[in-house]
Amino acid sequence: MKTADIRQRWLDFFGERGHTVVPSASLVSEDPTVMFTIAGMVPFIPYLTGLIPAPYPRATSVQKCIRTNDIEEVGKTPRHGTFFQMNGNFSFGDYFKKEAIGFAWELLTTPEADGGYGFDDKDLWVTVYKDDDEAISLWKTIAGLPDERIQRLDKDTNYWSTGHPGPAGPCSEIFFDRGPSYGIDGGPATDDDRYVEIWNLVFMQYAIENVRSKTEFDIVGELPSKNIDTGMGLERVAFLKQGVENMYEIDQVRPVLDRAAELSGRRYGADHEDDVRMRVIADHVRSSLMLMSDGVTPSNEGRGYILRRLLRRSVRAMRLLGVDGATFPELFTASRDAMSPSYPEVERDFARISQAAYGEEETFLRTLAAGTTILDLAVDNSKKAGNDVLAGDTAFLLHDTYGFPIDLTLEIADEAGLRVDRSAFDTLMAEQKQRAKADAKNKKSHVADxxxxxxxxxxxxxxxxxxxxxxxxxxxxxxxxxxxxxxxxxxxxxxxxxxxxxxxxxxxxxxxxxxxxxxxxxxxxxxxxxxxxxxxxxxxxxxxxxxxxxxxxxxxxxxDGDYRRGARQAHSGTHVIHAALRQILGPNAHQSGSYNKAGYLRLDFSWNQSLSRETLTEIEEISNNAIRDNLEVVTREMPLDEAKELGAMALFGEKYGDVVRVVDIGGPWSRELCAGTHVATSSEIGMINLVNESSVGSTNRRVESLVGLEAFEDLAAERAIVRELTSSLKTPREQLPARIADLVAGLKQAEKKIKEYEARALAERVPSLVDKANRVGGYRVVAESLGEAASADDLRSLVMSVRDRLGSEPAVVALAGAVSGRPVIIVATNAAARDAGARAGQLVRTAASVLGGGGGGKDDLAQGGGQEVSAIPSALSAVIDGLKG
Structure with a gap:
């Protein structure tokens, strides 16, 4: 039975029994104190607690949920998933235990051919709160369950409350017995993986006060209106009905797992560690897809950080499977195809979702390349030193310089058998934040309180x-x-x-x-x-x-009237460019930030690749055509819901009241919610001159433009430069590019010939320098000042050529010269000289100290420099003295 079929059967069953079918709420919680919707009953809490009168007596839903507190357990157990779906049926003072138990048993045991789930009743167990004799009696009467398959448990597992004074009540849970091959006998009370909880029924019937803990509170009476809150784990029922081992192998998740296996060349089921990684990838990709479909984007804070962590853990797992390149185009497409039958919006919004996901993967792959090398080296050094702790300053360097997340550092260190000095890391982070606060020049407000x-x-x-x-x-x-x-x-x-x-x-x-x-x-x-x-x-x-x-x-x-005029031009210009961007790139190019002042604007928008010069020219042309067309700019105030119905764009990060200001430029062509000041007609903007396009993150780009008089002045300055070039080069304007290209090509050819000449000149000096070799101790030594030298590279080439011509006996070459007015010395030794004790690095440091500078290198070749060109003879003498010593 497909997961989408299980979902639909649930909604059909309860819908036919008088329940209002309620669409899933967003994964992004409306409660500002909670990031995500973590349970199926969350959207119904105001009705269940009586805070708000319920709009219907009974309801049913399949709610999307995200839980990240057990993220490290994902892939290791059959039931831990980040994203999951909870099927629920709810009664708000309508029916109670008898009907709830009857519905559950009927749906579970009705044959598949008749619209049920077709579970064999002999495989089902239930647990109840130990004092709930009413529920036990109903299970015996309605389901015919024998005493041995009804287990009484305590408050810690079978009693529900919010943790605060208010409604509460006993629970009854339904379990499926997977059979003796999965564990010991004894029922759910054994807490063994053999028994899988598939349905939980909460009987909300009491009022409690003086709540001291989850299990310690005072029951002060029965509720005047008793409620039912039940939940069935969709993924758990799916893996049982599909005959697979865990939730990662169901039809909505397995395609991603299989694609990860294909890409890595590993076989699922062959290695435990590889299996865990494939399950992590399958879970995290699906979870990320669903979060992004609800508008969450990767960032370093809040929900965006959770999403970024899921994406990066997926990339990390693929690398551990041996895949270093990008895989999200394959994995996200597989997840989209698996989830879209239940959630069509995933298909509809996939262009936006994939753009952000692929950009995040590309960025993190670069981060991994830089950070992993440093981390691996630090891990090796710690192990060689016999330490089981990775230094906190190493973790901080990775985080601060390379953007390597601390949680990833912790994971990699743990895999290597090390722990991170988290205390030192936290101290360094706190110090950095303090420095940032001290250095910040906050012109916005000087009042902290x-x-x-x-x-x-x-x-x-x-x-x-x-x-x-x-x-x-x-x-x-x-x-x-x-x-x-x-x-x-x-x-x-x-x-x-x-x-x-x-x-x-x-x-x-x-x-x-x-x-x-x-x-x-x-x-x-x-x-x-x-x-x-x-x-x-x-x-x-x-x-x-x-x-x-x-x-x-x-x-x-x-x-200041002139400044305000310029600010109005820039702000309206921002709207025009935004509309032009969306006209060219499509609706995914959504504004994510802006700044405008008199004469200048910048606009950030969601996009993950640079714009070509041709595209920028087209955007600029559309914008200036809109200015030429003298489009009317209309501002209106209206209720927020009405504005959204008109298609007015609300910008990310902005907060709006119940009544908003809508700015139209050319009617619906540009329609945005905006409280800024604007021109009356688009022609007042004057001119738009796009001057720059750049990246501001893996999934965002930025365009900058001059506006109005400033735009004209910039173009006038460029015109003056062109005039000067046409005059100097005696070339018509339209022929300037070709003329300059010819000049550049000729210059490169000339530079090439000069280098060839210099190389020949250097080669011609080799014999005379070899002839100047003197005996110093047991070495043949060439130590000469060459005067002016074109570059250190030329000196190095000459030194090596002379060394090679000195034969196999111990030889040392030291040549010095002035490069761009600064002294440079190069020292080289051959193998015989090194065997005799001569070290180029040591000799060059001695010479460089005389020159007033420093140097270094290897035993066979080293370079130094300094400040005093006049000290070159003394520096060469120091090399000779060093060989004598």
């Missing part, structure tokens, strides 16, 4: 008038100096000023703060920054240019 703003925020929200006005008269509500409220600020001081209204835009949505002034009777303030330190409040960081500003004074905000 945001509570200083609470008094001002209590007076109401700051009203922003800047959408329609460039000057606004208001009242000073508060002044902050050095983090504390004051009643006035004087000339020369830096302060924060809070006003009731302002025309000055506070930095947000990627748009930089306005420039401008705040003036009043007897004072003038220069605005340095405008921010929103707390929601609803705008703070102006100012320098008091003259006079004294005090609380309750009348003040007028004045926006």
């Amino acid at each position: 945001l509570s200083v703003y609470s008094t001002f925020r209590a007076l109401g929200e700051t009203h922003f008038t800047g959408y329609t006005e460039l000057t606004t008269e208001s009242r000073v509500l508060g002044i902050i100096v050095d983090g504390a409220p004051v009643t006035f600020a004087s000339e020369g001081q830096k302060a924060e000023v809070i006003l009731a209204e302002t025309a000055l835009y506070a930095e947000s949505g990627g748009q930089d703060a306005d420039k401008g002034q705040i003036v009043g009777d007897g004072f003038e303030l220069t605005v340095l920054d405008v921010q929103r330190p707390v929601k609803g409040l705008i703070s102006h960081t100012v320098s008091v240019a003259s006079g004294v500003v005090s609380v309750d004074a009348t003040a007028t905000t004045i926006v």
